[in-house]
Amino acid sequence: MSKVENMIPSETNPDWWRGAVIYQIYPRSFQDSTGDGIGDLPGITNRLDYISNLGVDAIWISPFFTSPMKDFGYDVSDYCDVDAMFGTLSDFDALVSKAHSLGLKVMIDLVLSHTSDQHDWFKESRQSTDNQKENWYVWADPKPDGTPPNNWLSIFGGPAWTWDARRCQYYLHNFLTSQPDLNLHEPAVQEALLDVARFWLKRGVDGFRLDTINFYFADKELRDNPALPKEARNDSIAPSVNPYNHQEHIYSKNQPENIDFLRKFRAVMVPYGAAAVGEVGDAQRGLEIMGQYTAGDDLMQMCYAFEFLSQTPLTATRVAEVLNEVERVASDGWACWAFSNHDVARHASRWNLSEGAKRLFPILISSLRGSVCLYQGEELGLEEADVAFEDLQDPYGIQFWPEFKGRDGCRTPMVWEPSNANAGFSTHKPWLPVPAEHLHLNASAQALDPASLFHHYKSVLAFRSKLSALKVGTLTDLEANGDILTFKRSSNDMELLCYFNMGQGAHKIVAPSTGWQFIGQEIGLAQDVNLAPWQGAILRRTHT
CATH class of the missing domain: 3.20.20.80 (Glycosidases)
Known part of the structure; x- marks a missing residue:
């Protein structure tokens, strides 16, 4: 057994995923x-x-x-x-x-x-209708005319049911016929x-x-x-x-x-x-x-x-x-x-x-x-x-x-x-x-x-990573005006106004005149209200 096995983190931020x-x-x-x-x-x-x-x-x-x-x-x-x-x-x-x-x-x-049809669980389940894993997959009897139990279709094409001669039943597969669906209604x-x-x-x-x-x-x-x-x-x-x-x-x-x-x-x-x-x-x-x-x-x-x-x-x-x-x-x-x-x-x-x-x-x-x-x-x-x-x-x-x-x-x-x-x-x-x-x-x-x-x-x-409002803040004031997408991101310490020109033409945005600073020029964001094609602008206002 390796050293990493049975490892439980001593210190973990449970919210590390938020904004990751x-x-x-x-x-x-x-x-x-x-x-x-x-x-x-x-x-x-x-x-x-x-x-x-x-x-x-x-x-x-x-x-x-x-x-x-x-x-x-x-x-x-x-x-x-x-x-x-x-x-x-x-x-x-x-x-x-x-x-x-x-x-x-x-x-x-x-x-x-679902699993592979080569998984040991499925190999056992398909053997009979009275084994320990007989209910671990979605099995169903045919209709009286021998056709599948319902009209469900597979994402990969064709019916979502395949006949199994061992059990004389159909099994469900939402994907390939070799990917039988597990039956999660079964607690085991x-x-x-x-x-x-x-x-x-x-x-x-x-x-x-x-x-x-x-x-x-x-x-x-x-x-x-x-x-x-x-x-x-x-x-x-x-x-x-x-x-x-x-x-x-x-x-x-x-x-x-x-x-x-x-x-x-x-x-x-x-x-x-x-x-x-x-x-x-x-x-x-x-x-x-x-x-x-x-x-x-x-x-x-x-x-x-x-x-x-x-x-x-x-x-x-x-x-x-x-x-x-x-x-x-x-x-x-x-x-x-x-x-x-x-x-x-x-x-x-x-x-x-x-x-x-x-x-x-x-x-x-x-x-x-x-x-x-x-x-x-x-x-x-x-x-x-x-x-x-x-x-x-x-x-x-x-x-x-x-x-x-x-x-x-x-x-x-x-x-x-x-x-x-x-x-x-x-x-x-x-x-x-x-x-x-x-x-x-x-x-x-x-x-x-x-x-x-x-x-x-x-x-x-x-x-x-430097802007809490982008990582975990709220999103409000959402608007789309032609090619211009606008919204606000806010956190406890800052507000950000975000503008995106998602078109081929230049546009001039209407931005607040006081208390806001254009940021992000190092990543190609605009430094004023004039947006080139496919350019954005972000303005920041910091709370003190």
């Missing part, structure tokens, strides 16, 4: 230390100085648990071990130790709604999952990113989902070519029983000062659910929905609409904002950002009320890669090609060096190709260039 900036690492694509073309835990450890230098507060590591990798780690076959391709438990302990020495919190990605399943959290907390983790947090429970009666009117559909969760968008998923997820389980999960974290951020996957009620799951002090600390991860362009009006809805349905909650992650096209490409917009957007996200997630390579300005069909790995993209090319385009390896085709990521051919157009954006070159986007992100995060 979290850097997401997709381990397959971050750094390969063994030369097999796949990133791993020692590779992450070797690059932690880079992350610390950027100025973030925490890292979130996507799944590295034992898995057959049908969905690249989101199909877990052993929650309490490291897959050999990523290293060992000792490697994980070393990563945690190094991160903590640099002042970085460590959050790991827990996938609690809940306790087993809470034990998983305890295992990693004892190893020193500071928190969790909870995958598909609103999928934990399915309707006990397995009622059909109603049809969703065409005008209400959107592609924020699933691509438009996916029939998943044709249903309102009121029974296959978002069940009220989840609230009690989240309270239990929060109670497990409390002694460790740990925090969780939940992924809310819902195209119609995402913000409302985020508000429900983060209300008060006994549920999740943070959640994120997909409003700023969708294809919808980020205009001043759009930002105001989202923030107004947050105020309406989640005023007592806490958001964790992101523009990119491992499941969506990189925002530089998704929104076709100009160079000015690429510099304004990190200031914008750092000015919103909530915490922030940055996705690896975002700070370098990486755009979505065009991965050829023969190089695709993502089953989602393979299923819906060519109308939807899947998630591989945002998962290509980090570019560390310009020296070779593998960009310093690996000495071997990477699991996904490194785009040639990414090479000139490599981290080494940007670290040496004070004018680079990397240094801009670094400066923006340093700027944010």
Whole structure:
């Protein structure tokens, strides 16, 4: 047993997560230390100085648990071990130790709604209808005509039910057929999952990113989902070519029983000062659910929905609409904002950002009320890669090609060096190709260039960390007037007026004449009322 095991922090600020900036690492694509073309835990450890230098507060590591990798780690076959391709438990302990020495919190990605069909729990459950784990997954008899028990659909295409000849029943899978859904109505399943959290907390983790947090429970009666009117559909969760968008998923997820389980999960974290951020996957009620799951002090600390991860362009009006809805349905909650992650096209490409917009957007996200997630390579300005069909790995993209090319385009390896085709990521051919157009954006070159986007992100995060109003303050006086977005951030010691010109034309803002000071010129903010295209301004008034 390693030294980190059974470690309970002696001093932890329980509110460290509030206003934190979290850097997401997709381990397959971050750094390969063994030369097999796949990133791993020692590779992450070797690059932690880079992350610390950027100025973030925490890292979130996507799944590295034992898995057959049908969905690249989101199909877990052993929650309490490291897959050999990523290293060992000792490697994980070393990563945690190094991160903590640099002042970085460590959050790991827990996938609690489903497992791999190779997990021992499922292997036992499928054997018969009278074993100890027979009720650990969502099993159902067929309709009299042999068809599935209801009309639920999988996000990855097709019915959400697969027939199992051993039990002569269907099992539920909201994702791949090899990802059966756990039955959290069974108390023993809940306790087993809470034990998983305890295992990693004892190893020193500071928190969790909870995958598909609103999928934990399915309707006990397995009622059909109603049809969703065409005008209400959107592609924020699933691509438009996916029939998943044709249903309102009121029974296959978002069940009220989840609230009690989240309270239990929060109670497990409390002694460790740990925090969780939940992924809310819902195209119609995402913000409302985020508000429900983060209300008060006994549920999740943070959640994120997909409003700023969708294809919808980020205009001043759009930002105001989202923030107004947050105020309406989640005023007592806490958001964790992101523009990119491992499941969506990189925002530089998704929104076709100009160079000015690429510099304004990190200031914008750092000015919103909530915490922030940055996705690896975002700070370098990486755009979505065009991965050829023969190089695709993502089953989602393979299923819906060519109308939807899947998630591989945002998962290509980090570019560390310009020296070779593998960009310093690996000495071997990477699991996904490194785009040639990414090479000139490599981290080494940007670290040496004070004018680079990397240094801009670094400066923006340093700027944010000094201003309590940006990290933890209230957000009021929200307005969108054409291309100009305006709001106020306030804390006990200061007020900030924030203006963002989210368009191609120059604009003059109406700012208070006395008692306010323009700040942030070092990160490209305006020094007077004249805003260039894609430029912001922040004015400060300090309370004495």
